[in-house]
Amino acid sequence: MSWRQLEPQAASMVEVSDITIYILFVIVMGALTFGLVNTLVTAVMERLRELGMLRAIGMRPRVVVAQVVVESSAIMAMGVTTGMAMAACIFALVADGIDLTAFDDSLASFGMRPTFVPVFDIRDVVLVAVLSLVLGAIASFYPARRAVKIKPLEALRR
Structure with missing residues (x-):
């Protein structure tokens, strides 16, 4: 018999905990996306x-959009890499366990037990990294499209 069959109440508590963690994950990723869009809109408006x-000298709108998306994706990739490096350092500090x-x-x-040992799952790391990069690329389309919709002459006046 598995522990889930022996302790159905504990199993349901673990399920509720997992669902709560996923809901919080979605909220955090949503906040990340909104923050990213806000930052990118500000950066594009400054530029x-x-x-x-670039548009006035003949650059096509899709090339301008591609430039903004690539730049934003590169910045996001650097952020993901930095975050993963920091997380690895923190994990290394607590890999032997947290003394309680x-x-x-x-x-x-x-x-x-009086020692809490964190669990590292590479699937979670890959999921967060890929999702962050994809959301970063998607989020950069809005400010990029907004920038190319403004006429070149009007943009030069600002």
């Missing part, structure tokens, strides 16, 4: 004159 100049012996009595009543 509007430069992008207008100060709460030993309380933990023992729940049948838990």
Whole structure:
């Protein structure tokens, strides 16, 4: 018998916990996307004159969009790489476990060990990295399209 069959209440608590974690993940990724779009809109609007100049000398709108998307994706890739490096450093610090012996009595009543050992799942890392890069690329289309919709002459006046 598995522990889920022996302790159905604990199994349902784990399920609720997993669902809560996924909901929080979606909220965090949504906030990341909105923050990214806001940052990219600001960056594109600051460079509007430069992008207008490129359009005025004959650069096609799709090339301008591609330039903004590639630049944004490169910045996002650097951010993902930095985040993964920082997470690896933090994981290395706690890889042997987090000592919770100060709460030993309380933990023992729940049948838990006094050392919390974090679990590293490469699928989670890949999922977050890929999702961040994809959302970054998708989010960059809105400010890029907005920039090319402005007429070159109007962009040069700003």
